[in-house]
Amino acid sequence: MANPNPEIYGTSADWINATELYTGGYTGTDELKNKIPQIRNVSSNRGDLWRYVNQNLLAYNTPIDPTICPCGQDPSVSAYGKIDVYHNKLNLDQNKIPDYQNVYENENINWFFGSSWIANTQAPMRYCWNEITDRNQRWTPEFINESDKNNSIFVTPWVYYQTKSLLLRIKVIPLADYVTQNSETYGAISLDDWKNNHSDKKIIGAFLEIMGCSGVTDNVIGYTGPLQGGYNYYKSINFSLLNAVNNGTSELTDYATFTFEKYNFIPLISRVVRGNGFNTSQYYYLFGYHNLDNYELKYHYAQDTEAGYQIYPEISYSDHNYTQIMKMAACFGVPFTPTDKFSFNILFNDSDLYLPIIDENGVCHGEYTHGNDNLTNDLYTKDSVREYDYDPTRPPTPIDPNTYSDTTNWNNVNFRQAFTKRYILNSTQVGQLSTELWAAQSSKPADLDFQNYAVDEYLTNNPIDTIVSLKYFPCTFADVAPAVVHLGKYTTNIACTALGTSVRVIDFDPIAVWRHFGDFRDFEPYTQLSIYIPFCGVVPLKTADCMGKYIAVKLCIDTSTGAAAGFVIVSDNGTGGICVATANGTAAIDIPVSGLQSANISNAVFNAAATWAQTQINNSAGTNLLANLNSPVGTISKGFSRMFNLGSLKGAVLGGPVGAFGVLANADPTKAYAKGTEMELENTRAEYDLQHVQMPTRLIGSSAPALSSVMETAVRLIIYRPITDESALASYANTVGFATLESGTVGQFSGFTVGTIDVSGINATATEKQAIAAAFANGVYL
Amino acid sequence: MFTIDLAYTTENNLKVNKTYTTIQSGVQIHPTSTISQENPVFVIDYDTRFLSANYVICTALGRKYNALITTDTAGRMIITCTSDYLSSFNLSNCPIQVTRNGGIGKPTNYPDTKYPIIPNQKDITSIVRTNNILNVNSDTYILTVIGGGN
Numbered sequence: 001m002a003n004p005n006p007e008i009y010g011t012s013a014d015w016i017n018a019t020e021l022y023t024g025g026y027t028g029t030d031e032l033k034n035k036i037p038q039i040r041n042v043s044s045n046r047g048d049l050w051r052y053v054n055q056n057l058l059a060y061n062t063p064i065d066p067t068i069c070p071c072g073q074d075p076s077v078s079a080y081g082k083i084d085v086y087h088n089k090l091n092l093d094q095n096k097i098p099d100y101q102n103v104y105e106n107e108n109i110n111w112f113f114g115s116s117w118i119a120n121t122q123a124p125m126r127y128c129w130n131e132i133t134d135r136n137q138r139w140t141p142e143f144i145n146e147s148d149k150n151n152s153i154f155v156t157p158w159v160y161y162q163t164k165s166l167l168l169r170i171k172v173i174p175l176a177d178y179v180t181q182n183s184e185t186y187g188a189i190s191l192d193d194w195k196n197n198h199s200d201k202k203i204i205g206a207f208l209e210i211m212g213c214s215g216v217t218d219n220v221i222g223y224t225g226p227l228q229g230g231y232n233y234y235k236s237i238n239f240s241l242l243n244a245v246n247n248g249t250s251e252l253t254d255y256a257t258f259t260f261e262k263y264n265f266i267p268l269i270s271r272v273v274r275g276n277g278f279n280t281s282q283y284y285y286l287f288g289y290h291n292l293d294n295y296e297l298k299y300h301y302a303q304d305t306e307a308g309y310q311i312y313p314e315i316s317y318s319d320h321n322y323t324q325i326m327k328m329a330a331c332f333g334v335p336f337t338p339t340d341k342f343s344f345n346i347l348f349n350d351s352d353l354y355l356p357i358i359d360e361n362g363v364c365h366g367e368y369t370h371g372n373d374n375l376t377n378d379l380y381t382k383d384s385v386r387e388y389d390y391d392p393t394r395p396p397t398p399i400d401p402n403t404y405s406d407t408t409n410w411n412n413v414n415f416r417q418a419f420t421k422r423y424i425l426n427s428t429q430v431g432q433l434s435t436e437l438w439a440a441q442s443s444k445p446a447d448l449d450f451q452n453y454a455v456d457e458y459l460t461n462n463p464i465d466t467i468v469s470l471k472y473f474p475c476t477f478a479d480v481a482p483a484v485v486h487l488g489k490y491t492t493n494i495a496c497t498a499l500g501t502s503v504r505v506i507d508f509d510p511i512a513v514w515r516h517f518g519d520f521r522d523f524e525p526y527t528q529l530s531i532y533i534p535f536c537g538v539v540p541l542k543t544a545d546c547m548g549k550y551i552a553v554k555l556c557i558d559t560s561t562g563a564a565a566g567f568v569i570v571s572d573n574g575t576g577g578i579c580v581a582t583a584n585g586t587a588a589i590d591i592p593v594s595g596l597q598s599a600n601i602s603n604a605v606f607n608a609a610a611t612w613a614q615t616q617i618n619n620s621a622g623t624n625l626l627a628n629l630n631s632p633v634g635t636i637s638k639g640f641s642r643m644f645n646l647g648s649l650k651g652a653v654l655g656g657p658v659g660a661f662g663v664l665a666n667a668d669p670t671k672a673y674a675k676g677t678e679m680e681l682e683n684t685r686a687e688y689d690l691q692h693v694q695m696p697t698r699l700i701g702s703s704a705p706a707l708s709s710v711m712e713t714a715v716r717l718i719i720y721r722p723i724t725d726e727s728a729l730a731s732y733a734n735t736v737g738f739a740t741l742e743s744g745t746v747g748q749f750s751g752f753t754v755g756t757i758d759v760s761g762i763n764a765t766a767t768e769k770q771a772i773a774a775a776f777a778n779g780v781y782l
Numbered sequence: 783m784f785t786i787d788l789a790y791t792t793e794n795n796l797k798v799n800k801t802y803t804t805i806q807s808g809v810q811i812h813p814t815s816t817i818s819q820e821n822p823v824f825v826i827d828y829d830t831r832f833l834s835a836n837y838v839i840c841t842a843l844g845r846k847y848n849a850l851i852t853t854d855t856a857g858r859m860i861i862t863c864t865s866d867y868l869s870s871f872n873l874s875n876c877p878i879q880v881t882r883n884g885g886i887g888k889p890t891n892y893p894d895t896k897y898p899i900i901p902n903q904k905d906i907t908s909i910v911r912t913n914n915i916l917n918v919n920s921d922t923y924i925l926t927v928i929g930g931g932n
Contacts, residue, residue: 425923433925470927474918487927499924508911526899534916553911559924591923713916721905728898737882739894746798747854747874751885758877763844765820768867775868776878781797782885 049111126261167346167353168208168336170268170329174201175314182547191325191338192352199317206269206288206325208336237355268328269313288311288328292321327366333378336368348374355379407576408569410505410554420468422499423485424477430470430495430591433485436492437464464593466490471562472586474535474713475504504557508715510550520545520739532716533566536585541568550574553715555587562588737779746782754779783812784842786824788835788849795848798868802837819843824861828853838863845870871881 022394113773128650173187226733269288289295294316322338329336339352346353350370355377357367369377466487483498484491513529515522522543529541533553541551552574554567564587571577737752746757757776759769786809798824809832811824822843826832838847838861847863854860889897 025901131834181879204825272789324890337899351895420928420930422925424820425924425925426921427923430923430925466927468928470923470925473922473924475915476917476918476920476922485925504915506913506915508913511909512913517889520891521889521897521899523893528904555913560926588924633916711917712910714910714912716911719907719909721907723903723905724900725900732898733884735884735889737884738886738889738894739892739896740879740886740890741892742883744880745874746876746878749878749883749885751879751883753878753880754882755878755880757873759871759873761876762873764867764869764871767820768865768870771867772871772873775796779796779882780868781794 013313040565057512106570115563140326167211167342168329168334169209169211169340169342170325170336170338171209172325173205173207174198175204189255190340191322193340195322195338198672202314202316204312204314206328208268208329211342256303267313268325273443289315291324292318294318326368328355330354330366342574348380350374405571406578408567408579417438421486423483423494424497424499425485429485429496432492432494433470433593436487436494438484467593468594470591471560472502472591473562473588475506475557475587477501477504477559489691499559501559504559506555506557508555510552510569510571510577511551511717512574513546513548513717515548516721517718521724526722528720529582530718530720532567532711532718533563533568533583533585534711534713534715535587536566538581538718539566539568539581539583541581545580546570551717554579555715557587557632562586750782752779755782783810784840786861787839789839789886790834791837795866796868798839799875800837800846800866802839802868803834804839805831815870817846820865821848822863825854826859826861828859829870833858835861837866846893852926915928 101441162506170191171187172191172194174194182487187209189198191206194201229463269292292313295313297311298314299311325354326338326341329338334356336354336356337352338354341352342350348355348370352370353374354368354370355374357365357369358378374380475497477497478501480499483496485496486492516527521527524543527543527547529543529546531553532538533540535554535555535557550571552569552571554569556565556567557563562657564585566585567579567581568581568583569577570580695747734752737754741750749755753776755776757773759772762769764773783869785807787807788805789802790805791800793800793802798872806829806858811828814825817823818822822840832851834848835851836883838849842862846869848866850862852860852862
């Protein structure tokens, strides 16, 4: 649930929980923080709801007076949602139901001011049988055992005090006195006494002493002294500082409840105590100090035994600490004083009497008045919640859960390059690169097959395939280291630098967008803004977002792809700021790299050579083909190495008389001359292929447009401003008037004036009043 | 019987609390019929001094009037008045919400659609910021290769 005053009391994250009994000597602060105590059981001194309802003293689900709301808890969100304060009437007759009430709603506990009397039992009562609903309801003080339920049980009455009839005195515990006396309150002095007379002393705690008053008469509190219990009775002050935690085993929520059954004080700055003088079953949270300064956490053995130890803060005096303690006291919604001077009647406008300021929801946030200012404080002017505008059915004002930031967070990006390497070259080195590519291809040892050599050396078939890209960047780089270009495993002779940056971030100094006119013309639609970002273009801006502020640009260039992104950042003072616009573009220019794919060449040459070789085998020399033209093919050797008289054969085959063609065309393919023609053609084709192996080239990258590089490399804020027609301004003030929106009285204005006038206070006829209003609506001269 | 003051003013009719120059004060009026509080008509003896009067102050009626002086056939001056409601009452303390005011002397932050701005014309200017890191003549090439063993 919501904590309306975390800045005063902090949250569970701020408080130290001491657990695990420490069995050593002094320990440091860090160790203390790891210790968590068990929370004390909540005293469940509760009233009897249904009985009071029967008596029409209360109504179910009806919120009661929220004028006390300790620590600023909103009644609608607190587990102690129902708060009751009534005019006090201390009733000493246990058998008579006093006019006091506890109100519970379901499982919630209502907390309140008062003193409670319990019968001769220390056991909290739990359940009471509800005769109306014929079921157990946790609307009464709880019993430990179910068998103890009884309608006629003695219930614990709570006596309520009127809010302003109580007084809290702020006390602090000086260190020296505490250490020697080991008492919760022994040696305590007033807060003002610490400030004025003992500021050189450290304190180890602070608490509120609850002083009872008999009532209020006019502007005087009738003060009777500290609240006291009778003999054999516990006097228990339940004061809800924190939420209830069941049996001390639950995790701490933002709040828990403290009950001090023997003392009339409420801790503000508490400590963990175990051992001498205290019930060993009691544990405490160490809290209330986190928002102070000049303190040091200490651990101390009250006795030189494991059972006795204390963990407490040693707090030095400072004005800040004084103020902080005052604020904590003010959160409880009850008059308080940092002095000891009050003993009897107290004037409400006493300079040492402080009244908390209660907001419209009945929540106190640590603010207060004192002296004459008290006389206008709600706590003084009102007697109960019924005098407030508080509407119990109104939902509580939700507390904004957001955390606001005025700064965009930027990441430092640097991705690891595992399978690529990037080098920064200049133009000379780029020229060397092409030379190195050819050198790489010719570096194969003679005794190695080219393909195997290439794969082993370049991790690919072709040296040129080692190049992923070559890009021109219009910027310099700082994150560099000396290097030599490696193409795979092949080391070139190019000495350069290796790039270590994934994204190049370029920050441009902020531009202050100054108001030129000092009036409405500085904003849209009159004045318009846009900003040019290099490589990204022109980005329109909202004038209202930028006018009177600083505009900065962050240009980010991806060193892998060359992509550019521009970010427009608006801030109040030129630092930090929020990104309000973005634009994308391309900063780098692709530089095409071409070369031979040597593997492909090798493959083509090999195939052509193999084909040619096969034809040689198939058509080997040995037989005079001409002489055997008409011989069966089987009589012809399979191949001939060189065509003998090829020309004549060709001529006979190709260039001879038609008759020869006709003869050949109709030739029997099983005859030699037909076969010889076929061999000739095969050989011709093989030789041609071998001599005309196509050179496989490769182009890496493409000719990308370099147009963006023509534009300037500066950020430029472009401002479009209106032009005033000066000639028309001459009579403007006296005939039209300047647009404005002001409230006041007629006598405060002059010149031509248009407005809405309230003439209800003048002694004129209705007609005249209408005429006056109409005249002012159209414009009059004052 | 009551008196009126005859005066002359050059103020704009829409002027609140006009200033005027008294021509004749204490001119006696003898009403012979009902006199309107807002638009009274006074009849007085002809007097050339009053010809220039255009403003009447009538304490008895608690008002000031814009006046038009005519002459009837009997030679009397007829003063036809209309209430100067902007000057007859003390408006100084009347609450007002002003939406336009010439006395400011200059435009405010509130948009003024009537303000004389030349349409469709803009004064274009710019502010530049440079950064030495950017340079199209940087002579910087990034070669990306596979592998990476060094």
